[in-house]
Amino acid sequence: MPGKRRTPAPSRRRASARKAILSAAVALCREDGYARLTIEGIAARAGVGKQTVYRWWPSKGAVVLDALDEEVAAVLPVPDTGDVLADMRTVVTAVVTLLADARWGPLIAALLGEAQHDPAVGASMVERFITPRRAPMVRRLQRAKAVGHLPAALDPAAVLEVIFGALYHRLLLHTGPLDAAFASFVVDLVLGRLAVRRARRGAP
Amino acid sequence: MPGKRRTPAPSRRRASARKAILSAAVALCREDGYARLTIEGIAARAGVGKQTVYRWWPSKGAVVLDALDEEVAAVLPVPDTGDVLADMRTVVTAVVTLLADARWGPLIAALLGEAQHDPAVGASMVERFITPRRAPMVRRLQRAKAVGHLPAALDPAAVLEVIFGALYHRLLLHTGPLDAAFASFVVDLVLGRLAVRRARRGAP
Numbered sequence: 001m002p003g004k005r006r007t008p009a010p011s012r013r014r015a016s017a018r019k020a021i022l023s024a025a026v027a028l029c030r031e032d033g034y035a036r037l038t039i040e041g042i043a044a045r046a047g048v049g050k051q052t053v054y055r056w057w058p059s060k061g062a063v064v065l066d067a068l069d070e071e072v073a074a075v076l077p078v079p080d081t082g083d084v085l086a087d088m089r090t091v092v093t094a095v096v097t098l099l100a101d102a103r104w105g106p107l108i109a110a111l112l113g114e115a116q117h118d119p120a121v122g123a124s125m126v127e128r129f130i131t132p133r134r135a136p137m138v139r140r141l142q143r144a145k146a147v148g149h150l151p152a153a154l155d156p157a158a159v160l161e162v163i164f165g166a167l168y169h170r171l172l173l174h175t176g177p178l179d180a181a182f183a184s185f186v187v188d189l190v191l192g193r194l195a196v197r198r199a200r201r202g203a204p
Numbered sequence: 205m206p207g208k209r210r211t212p213a214p215s216r217r218r219a220s221a222r223k224a225i226l227s228a229a230v231a232l233c234r235e236d237g238y239a240r241l242t243i244e245g246i247a248a249r250a251g252v253g254k255q256t257v258y259r260w261w262p263s264k265g266a267v268v269l270d271a272l273d274e275e276v277a278a279v280l281p282v283p284d285t286g287d288v289l290a291d292m293r294t295v296v297t298a299v300v301t302l303l304a305d306a307r308w309g310p311l312i313a314a315l316l317g318e319a320q321h322d323p324a325v326g327a328s329m330v331e332r333f334i335t336p337r338r339a340p341m342v343r344r345l346q347r348a349k350a351v352g353h354l355p356a357a358l359d360p361a362a363v364l365e366v367i368f369g370a371l372y373h374r375l376l377l378h379t380g381p382l383d384a385a386f387a388s389f390v391v392d393l394v395l396g397r398l399a400v401r402r403a404r405r406g407a408p
Contacts, residue, residue, distance in 0.1 A: 113316070169365045
């Protein structure tokens with residue numbers, strides 16, 4: 001993929017075509033839904049040839065995943081106030097806000113759906129989108145274990161599967177609101193009784 | 205849908221066509237994958253006209269959901285040994301076994317995927333497949349609340365969203381094995397510290 005420094009004209013053109021393609025994919029998804037998205041449609045909207053899209057991406061799912069990856073750019077920060085439960089509530093509430101956002105939630109749901117029919121999309125999604133974004137949460141849970149605020153045997157990645165699983169359940173099946181109350185409910189249910197509270201740390 | 209008693213010949217023919225269509229849909233899904241499934245293919249395999257399929261089902265997702273609903277016929281029983289944690293481990297292990305079964309897991313994953321592109325499939329899936337199968341688990345959790353083995357404020361349906369969310373996470377994203385160890389891990393993480401143990405009930 002094109003770099004940003006010392007870019008000769010062909011690289012700049014590539015970067016600009018790439019950006020046009022990603023923007024076109026997101027715009028078309030939002031207008032017509034992921035199911036109607038085609039590589040042809042993306043190419044037409046971006047003003048490039050179909051082969052230009054296929055040169056960089058194997059499928060429409062791969063284009064949308066890259067768009068999502070670049071536009072939901074910031075890996076959500078995880079605070080460390082010393083209270084792991086409060087910190088996890090903060091970050092999971094931010095995740096829920098993203099999933100409930102009409103600009104992003106439907107794209108993420110569509111990719112989780114596409115992953116069931118195109119396994120390469122699922123594998124890329126885990127590797128490039130999900131794992132890097134959970135890494136700061138894994139580190140926060142590990143620090144809590146290190147200082148004895150969470151049981152040493154707890155598997156942070158598995159805990160996050162349970163928490164994110166609950167969020168995806170509502171995202172995919174619309175079984176209830178994706179809101180701050182649900183974020184706190186899930187974090188408290190999963191971690192609430194495991195976490196050593198700050199109050200107790202200060203106790204004699 | 206055709207009944208089973210006092211069926212005149214046309215009803216029997218309908219029942220037999222219906223069964224042939226559902227079997228064809230499942231067989232084709234397993235052979236070629238859900239993504240390649242078409243109403244035309246189902247009709248050809250079942251030896252009926254395309255219009256016969258469309259008369260009863262609006263989409264291929266609806267056919268597969270009905271097939272799943274009828275073939276995963278038994279609503280999994282939930283034991284009541286007095287130990288809600290052990291009983292939930294038992295039933296969630298049975299669910300995990302079903303999801304890990306190559307005959308059923310991929311069909312359920314495909315329908316969860318299709319639901320992202322065809323909202324009617326998602327709504328039917330929740331209403332006709334998921335909710336009835338969770339009902340005995342909801343009742344088991346409610347009984348545990350009634351006898352003080354779980355906190356009175358606990359929302360059984362929301363608890364099941366967290367538990368099933370974790371299972372769907374592995375089903376949809378292949379982030380780890382769907383096995384009895386994961387079933388017990390999830391049940392213990394979500395309910396373990398909430399549940400009053402049998403041992404404690406017997407204590408003075």
